[in-house]
Amino acid sequence: MTGRVIDGVKLAATIREDVAARAAVLTTKGVKPGLAVILVGQDPASQVYVRNKVAACEKAGLHSVLEQYPADMTQEALLSRIETLNSDHRIHGILVQLPLPKHIDSHRVIETISAQKDVDGFHVSNAGLLMTGTPLFRPCTPYGVMKMLESEDVVLRGAVAVIVGASNIVGKPMAMLLQAAGATVTICNSKTRDLAWHTRHADIVVVATGKPGMVTGDMIKPGAIVIDVGINRGADGKLCGDVDYASVKEVAGAITPVPGGVGPMTIAMLLVNTIEAAERAQLLSRSR
Ligand code: NDP
Numbered sequence: 249m250t251g252r253v254i255d256g257v258k259l260a261a262t263i264r265e266d267v268a269a270r271a272a273v274l275t276t277k278g279v280k281p282g283l284a285v286i287l288v289g290q291d292p293a294s295q296v297y298v299r300n301k302v303a304a305c306e307k308a309g310l311h312s313v314l315e316q317y318p319a320d321m322t323q324e325a326l327l328s329r330i331e332t333l334n335s336d337h338r339i340h341g342i343l344v345q346l347p348l349p350k351h352i353d354s355h356r357v358i359e360t361i362s363a364q365k366d367v368d369g370f371h372v373s374n375a376g377l378l379m380t381g382t383p384l385f386r387p388c389t390p391y392g393v394m395k396m397l398e399s400e401d402v403v404l405r406g407a408v409a410v411i412v413g414a415s416n417i418v419g420k421p422m423a424m425l426l427q428a429a430g431a432t433v434t435i436c437n438s439k440t441r442d443l444a445w446h447t448r449h450a451d452i453v454v455v456a457t458g459k460p461g462m463v464t465g466d467m468i469k470p471g472a473i474v475i476d477v478g479i480n481r482g483a484d485g486k487l488c489g490d491v492d493y494a495s496v497k498e499v500a501g502a503i504t505p506v507p508g509g510v511g512p513m514t515i516a517m518l519l520v521n522t523i524e525a526a527e528r529a530q531l532l533s534r535s536r
Contacts, residue, residue, distance in 0.1 A: 249470060251500035252400075256392075259399050260512035264308050267519040271309040274526055279533075281526035282311040283341040283367065283518075284333050288326060288352065289319035294345045301343070304515045310522060311338065323352045327360050334362040340529050341367035341522040346417075364528070367521040370417060378424050385521050390422035392513025393454060393475050394429070400502055402452065402473055405430035410446045412436045412463060412490070413456035418477055422454055443467070455490040465495030474500045477510050 271281050283305050287298045298314060305312035315329070326344075333339050342365045348354050358366070363373040369385035377384050386394075397404065409431040413419040423433045436446055438457075444467040447453050455463050456477035468474060478490030489506030497503050504510055 249499065249501070251474070251497045252502040253497075254396050254400060254475075254502050254504045254509065256396065256504060256509040256512045259396060260392075260516035263395065263513075263516040264304065264519060267310075267516070267523050268308040270523045270527070274523070274530060275309065277530060279526055279530045280311045280338070281341075281523050282313070282339045283343065283522045284313045284315065284336075284339045286315045286317070286326070286329070286342070286344045288317045288321050288344075289349050291347070294347075298345050301515055301518060304519060305522070308519050310519065313339070319349045321349075321352075323356070326352060326357060330357065330360045334360075334365060337529075339365065340526040341365055341518075343368055343518070365525060367518060367525060368417075369421065369521065375416070375421070378421055381428055385525075386425060386517075387417055387421040388517040388521065389418050389456075389477060389510060389514045390425050391517040391520070392510055393422060393477070394425050395517070396475065396504065396510070396513060397452070397473065400473065402502075404452075407431045407451040408449055409433045409452040409454070410436060410450035411454045411456070412443065412447065413454075413458075413477070415456065418456040419454075422456070426452070426454075457490045459490055460488050461492040462490055463496065464492045465497075465499045468496055468499045470499050471501040472499075474503045475510065476504050476506050479506060479511060 274281055285298050285301055302312045302314045333342050342361045344357055358370045363371045366374050366385055369387035374385050409426045411419050411422050414435045414437040419435055423435050427433045434446055436443055447467040448469055452473045454475045460480040474496050476489035476491040480488050482488040487507045
């Protein structure tokens with residue numbers, strides 16, 4: 249068996265078109281959806297990510313502001329800048345690119361972003377809302393994965409889903425979304441005993457560890473859906489995922505490639521979260 253390739257570029261393009269149409273409607277109502285992206289320091293990968301996010305915003309007709317600060321920016325200055333953006337009515341979404349320099353407390357920074365503008369969905373209030381089944385913002389990467397599963401008509405109700413990786417930004421919110429959709433979910437981490445036992449029992453495997461090629465074909469049940477969230481730079485300088493694509497593709501029912509899988513979906517869902525924030529703000533201003 250050779251698995252279908254789930255095309256994240258194509259699906260993301262459809263979602264971005266929808267965002268552009270919604271942005272055009274809002275703009276005619278006098279609200280131009282706005283996203284502020286803050287980057288502190290010169291991390292090359294982060295620079296690429298923020299540039300891609302800003303370019304995607306512009307293309308969809310959203311207003312975007314990229315603020316770049318030196319690595320020695322103080323925490324106080326960053327918090328103060330976020331507070332100013334919190335009260336700027338032209339900005340509906342605020343994203344602070346992680347990781348931040350070591351002297352800055354990321355948790356404090358995320359908690360300073362208004363929960364209503366937290367388009368990454370990392371604020372503790374948004375994590376709580378997701379956990380209790382009433383999400384305001386879904387974190388972009390797991391939200392994108394859900395859209396991919398939906399596009400493949402994957403039946404989630406009653407499915408066995410195994411998530412490899414338990415981070416706050418991918419693994420844990422992924423588990424919440426799958427569980428809310430009716431899947432039976434296991435979250436594995438670096439201490440999990442016999443990881444392959446878990447993955448071999450899964451109908452859906454989502455891998456987000458940052459360990460290149462760690463999930464191999466022999467760890468996958470024939471026909472399972474495999475979603476590779478990982479973005480790593482291989483020894484040859486090329487991008488690769490956390491899944492060993494060649495061996496898993498031979499066994500899986502469907503698989504996401506890297507690049508061209510989850511990555512483009514993450515950006516598309518950032519635009520979705522921003523447009524939703526702007527639509528909510530517009531409704532709120534009408535009701536005043
Ligand atoms: P983190 O480093 O925050 O978390 C990694 C998780 O993987 C941890 O829970 C860790 O376990 C677990 N883990 C590590 N090694 C193993 C192992 N051998 N077996 C089982 N679990 C393991 O990573 P992120 O979640 O931030 O990112 C993961 C990957 O996804 C990275 O490659 C990142 O670049 C990529 N990414 C891609 C995005 C996209 O848009 N496509 C967006 C965000 C991330 P423990 O808790 O025990 O330490």
